Amino acid sequence: MKAIRVKQLRQGTPSIALETVDDPVISHPQEVIVKVLAVGLDGTDKEILQEKYGIPPQGEDDLTTGHESLGVVAEAGRESGFQPGDLVTAIVRRPCRNQSCVNCRNGHSDYCQTGEFVERGIKGAHGFLSEFYKEDGRYLVQVPSELLEHGVLVEPQSIVEKVWDQVLRVQQRLIWEPKAALILGSGPLGLLAAITCRVLGLDVYVWSRSPQDSLQAQLVKDCGGVYQPAEDGGISLTAYAEGLGKPLDLILECTGFSPLAFEAMSVLAPNGVLALLGVTPADRKLEISSDMLNQSMVLENKCVIGSVNAARKDFETAIYRLQQMEKMYPGWLYRLVTNRMKLDAVPQLDFASIPIKAVVDIVPVEQWRELVKQTNEVEYSFSV
Numbered sequence: 318m319k320a321i322r323v324k325q326l327r328q329g330t331p332s333i334a335l336e337t338v339d340d341p342v343i344s345h346p347q348e349v350i351v352k353v354l355a356v357g358l359d360g361t362d363k364e365i366l367q368e369k370y371g372i373p374p375q376g377e378d379d380l381t382t383g384h385e386s387l388g389v390v391a392e393a394g395r396e397s398g399f400q401p402g403d404l405v406t407a408i409v410r411r412p413c414r415n416q417s418c419v420n421c422r423n424g425h426s427d428y429c430q431t432g433e434f435v436e437r438g439i440k441g442a443h444g445f446l447s448e449f450y451k452e453d454g455r456y457l458v459q460v461p462s463e464l465l466e467h468g469v470l471v472e473p474q475s476i477v478e479k480v481w482d483q484v485l486r487v488q489q490r491l492i493w494e495p496k497a498a499l500i501l502g503s504g505p506l507g508l509l510a511a512i513t514c515r516v517l518g519l520d521v522y523v524w525s526r527s528p529q530d531s532l533q534a535q536l537v538k539d540c541g542g543v544y545q546p547a548e549d550g551g552i553s554l555t556a557y558a559e560g561l562g563k564p565l566d567l568i569l570e571c572t573g574f575s576p577l578a579f580e581a582m583s584v585l586a587p588n589g590v591l592a593l594l595g596v597t598p599a600d601r602k603l604e605i606s607s608d609m610l611n612q613s614m615v616l617e618n619k620c621v622i623g624s625v626n627a628a629r630k631d632f633e634t635a636i637y638r639l640q641q642m643e644k645m646y647p648g649w650l651y652r653l654v655t656n657r658m659k660l661d662a663v664p665q666l667d668f669a670s671i672p673i674k675a676v677v678d679i680v681p682v683e684q685w686r687e688l689v690k691q692t693n694e695v696e697y698s699f700s701v
């Protein structure tokens with residue numbers, strides 16, 4: 318089968334290539350072979366493909382990339398719980414093997430304490446940018462066929478669902494009736510966060526570097542949000558927040574530009590939550606008004622949380638939420654995916670040319686429906 322591989326990662330002169338590799342073969346009754354329909358690319362893939370920062374599986378030099386997947390079960394082991402034709406996505410992180418890691422031992426590898434976890438397509442395990450992959454049924458999530466067109470967004474949306482779930486848990490500390498959310502950044506994560514907050518009934522403000530006439534700004538407006546450019550005629554975060562003149566109960570920092578994390582602490586409403594979702598690989602230093610920030614955090618009960626990765630239930634809530642989005646704002650999710658390409662175009666991909674989100678179609682979209690068993694009977698328990 319064909320796969321996109323970052324080659325010679327351990328040798329110091331990595332390259333990206335479309336390679337022919339062995340087809341996966343079931344070796345355990347719990348395993349499943351998945352035929353990949355599509356894989357979404359995000360900032361992590363950009364770093365792996367450009368900065369070559371991925372880590373190949375133990376004993377290997379090459380890494381198959383890609384972690385936002387949508388596929389259809391081609392072959393199912395008898396104890397896998399799946400059937401051929403099931404539409405699935407895969408959880409990205411696999412638990413560490415350290416017996417003292419209580420979170421990995423309890424199905425929460427997104428809270429792994431040892432850092433010895435494995436992530437498919439990122440750290441220590443091959444990803445999904447290939448024609449097929451093999452996976453233990455425990456790490457697959459069934460996607461209803463009615464979400465076929467947007468199923469590749471389940472993984473990125475799971476990141477938003479995890480943080481919303483965490484915010485709700487934290488805010489059980491008080492009576493919290495949030496009215497307004499501020500999103501920093503208008504990449505795929507920021508935009509998914511914005512429409513999620515709209516679906517949740519919040520007033521949404523997005524402050525970001527994209528210009529006012531950009532598709533990003535239009536998407537914010539088209540889901541009922543307010544867009545504010547950050548530079549070149551725009552205004553600083555502090556000035557913007559003060560000008561709004563209303564409490565910002567929830568701030569989601571999706572840019573990874575670390576100085577914004579501290580600026581956001583000062584504009585957060587009393588009793589509010591600031592969630593940090595982004596990182597950039599840099600080593601910035603910053604002089605901050607530490608007394609002022611400390612005072613406002615303490616005297617106004619403010620909370621800052623970091624959030625990474627997602628658990629199975631977050632994937633399941635993401636499936637529910639994407640369906641809600643499509644009902645409330647039909648067509649919006651289609652416009653989020655600005656670039657579609659074939660597998661053989663990935664080695665030449667210029668990430669700078671992607672306005673918002675790229676998806677690699679391993680199977681042409683028009684062939685998807687005939688491969689998928691029609692079922693809308695997937696039921697999940699979820700937190701909304």
Ligand SMILES: [Zn+2]
Binds near residue numbers: 412413420422429433
């Ligand atoms: Zn662990």
